[in-house]
Amino acid sequence: MKKFTLYSFAALALMLGTASCGDDFLSVEPSSSLPIDGYYTTESRMMESAVAAYDPMQWYDYFGGWAPLSLVWDAMADDMYVGGGNTSDQSQIHLISQYKSDPRNNIDGAWTTSYSGINRSIRLIDNAKDSDLSDDKKALFIAEGRAMRAWYYLVLWKTWGNIPFYEENLTSLPYLADQLTVDQVYEKVVVDLESVLDSEVLPMKQPDEWAGRMTQAAASMIYADYVMYQKDQSRYGKALGYMKAIINSHKYDLVKNYNDLYALDKEWNEEIIFDVNYIAKGGKRTWGDANFTGGTVYPEMIGIDGLTIKCAEGHTPEFTSGWGFGSVSKEVYDAFEDNDRRRDVAILNLDKYARAKFAEGDTVTYGGRYQNTGYFLR
Known part of the structure; x- marks a missing residue:
């Protein structure tokens, strides 16, 4: 996946301690730490706070168990x-797919991730308010934090319904927050989002170097x-x-070639409004080391189990094998009309694909794990 600055430059600045001759050299400030009070004063330091708020969006892949939200x-x-x-x-995904999660076996990593994102989004808002930035820059970071807070609450709200809700970080033990009903959460979040959107502080689209940051269009979609x-x-x-405003801005458009939505070199094409950025280059995440930095595990999870492609001379395999999760239901495939070009671009009918490749001199075989349908997310 393409590497974006947003998700790779967030190391904290180090303060180099200085020591003069005398006894005080024994009590110098640690070179690896800075007091948090008064730290977020510049735009570069505010960006560190913003990056920290975006970071949990990558955690949904794995946090105490493989459970990508998609x-x-x-x-x-x-x-x-x-x-x-x-x-x-x-099993936590199998249970929730049947609406049978229990307190001991559920996708609780998504719960923790979401509240971590909310915490960091609120910190971004607070840090911006206390910064020395111009009013315009403050307003931009604050709007960004509010929109992200709404997105993290969206995950919780859609998945669990009634949830603990707060708009200011909890500051004292035992860190209790009122659980609100689905309707109460909805009303609070949408009213806040309306305020963000009507202020039009966020740009409709970010420049390429900031692709993945919150925009007016992304907040509108949320x-x-x-x-x-x-x-x-x-x-x-x-x-x-809000939807018409996105269209009329002419900042986004449908791709002319539907296949471009899935091409690695077409990331952040004109159709993409908001994506989570991952970095695959140099990534070390594996099944045994899930917490290492790396790209999203989702393509590996939905990869075709035991896939083997024996190619004729001059041919190159298009796909690699994976763990066999996420087989597409036949009902979804059949819901497309036969002449709908989106169907066979988005969904891989492996039997149909194998026949076509056989005619070209290639041989395609695979295993077929639990709940296999023969249809895969391409």
Whole structure:
């Protein structure tokens, strides 16, 4: 995956201690630490706070268990099956796909990740308020933090419903927050998002070097997600207005070649409004070392198990094998019309693909793990 500065430069600045002759050289400040009070004064230091707030977006892949949100939510919606080896292979995803999670076996990593993101988003807001930046720069960071806070709450709200909710970080033990109902959470978040969007502080689109940072368009999509999921017809008009603003800005467009949505060299094409950035180059994340830095594990999880492609001379395999999770349901594949070009670009019908490759002189075989359908996310 493409490497973006946003997710790779967030090391904290080091303060080089100085020592003069005399007894005080024994009590110099540690060179690896700085007091937090008064630290976030410059734009570069504020960017450290912003990067910290974005960072948990990468954690959903693995946090105490493999549970990428795309797999979890699509399995809950019956668009795909969990798959893997059997029901005990990442059993937390199998349980939630059947709405049978229990307190001892669930995707609690997503819960912890979301609240970590909320905490850091609020810190970004607070740090911006206390910084020495211009009012315009302060407003930008504050809006960015509020939009991210709404996104992290969206994950919690859609997955768990009634949740502990707070807009200011908890400051004293035992760190208790009121649990609000689904409707109460919805109302608080959308009202705050409306304030962010109507201020138009966020840019409609970020320049290429900041692709992945929050924008007016991304915040608008988060707002529409809330409104449509809630079926709040009283806000359909407002959501539609935000959508029209994205279209009329001419900052985004549909790709002319649908296949470009899946091409590595077409990342952040004109159709992408908001993505989570990962870095694959130099990544060390593996099944046994899930907490190492690396790209998203999702392609490996949904990779075709036991896939073997024996190519004729001059041919190159298009796909590699994986762990066999996330097989697409036949009902989803059949829901497309035969002439819908999106179907066979987005979904790999492996039997159809194998026949086509055989005609070209290649041989394609695979294993077929638990809940295999023969249809895979391409």
